[in-house]
Amino acid sequence: MTDDPRRTESRKTGLYDLHVSLGARMVPFAGWDMPVQFPMGVMAEHLHTRAQAGLFDVSHMGQVLVTPRDGNLETAALALESLIPADVLGLPEGRQRYGLFTNDAGGILDDLMFANRGDHFLLVVNAAxxxxxxxHLQTMEGVVVTPVTDRGLLALQGPLAAEVLARLVPAVADMRFMDSQIHGWDGAELWISRSGYTGEDGFEISVPEARLADFVRALLDQPEVAPIGLGARDSLRLEAGMPLYGHDMDAAVTPAQAALGWSIPKARRTGGARAGGFPGADAVLAELAAGPATTRRGLRPEGRAPIREGVAIYAEAAGGASIGxxxxxxxxxxxxxxxxxARLPADLPEGATVYAELRGKRVPVAIAALPFVTPSYKR
Incomplete structure (x- = not known):
């Protein structure tokens, strides 16, 4: 889960000065000044994250608390289920899930993570x-919606992330994938989930703004850790087959078309008091039941030349209309x-050849399974 640049105002995270001191190339992104790469370069940053541990500043993401007014967490869970087609009510304390906001037509307004914190929920949404x-959340009844404005957010990702973080916060060694816990570090309260956007084991860590730079320096002091920019974050999530909001999904794309139907469990699909009840439910559930005509598919082009966003895909080497x-x-x-x-016909088998039009020529591309790399989450 991430965001696309659509805001016009420029903001700086609490790590801006540190990024500049580390030689980052800063770019505007979703209304923020963010590091796209460090002196190591995008390719090396990507490979370092796959081999050791990469540290990402994701403080531009929105952190939001949803608290029931009556003190009953079920009130907040059911309120969230009126907007999110996920099993919020069944989420155990200390656990996190992925979800979607849908609109009345069944399109995706955003994707998010939500965690059960015992007496409230913590949501992380895209910056843009x-x-x-x-x-949207403030339309819910019976809850208080509180944006978190005094904390930064980090992602520590890679096969050595747990080993590194456990040196500073020993309790994280026992966390499982999608656990969400609160731990202390040098007097600071850290909100930690074992999750990420790279396909690697890792953590997302919410840190009080006043201690953010100190904590980052403590992590960067570990020899396995390198600072990583948005460029490698994008190539890592692409290899992991993870969609990017505003690109692989948007308000005109349904969960089934985005290959995200798995995020809508049985309890919200058929029978029972909690089936449906979210915006666009009739359209979303009917398409999931019937199967979508088009859905997000993986592609492996032949050769070394990448095919980028917007490139047309065809069923034939010559002639015919674009299929996506x-x-x-x-x-x-x-x-x-x-x-x-790309979003392509759902009935195309894996291994089938389609054609991408590059510079006036059609080049063969194979339909491939997602993800392109094997995830290494700690189950």
């Missing part, structure tokens, strides 16, 4: 959508070749 998401277009694409450093995703 944060204002709209907060306004690339929604995300680039070079996969870990895969050793180009990878891409």
């Amino acid at each position: 959508c944060a204002d709209q998401d907060i306004a 277009q690339v929604s995300s694409g680039g070079f996969g450093p870990s895969v050793g070749g180009p990878v891409a995703m």
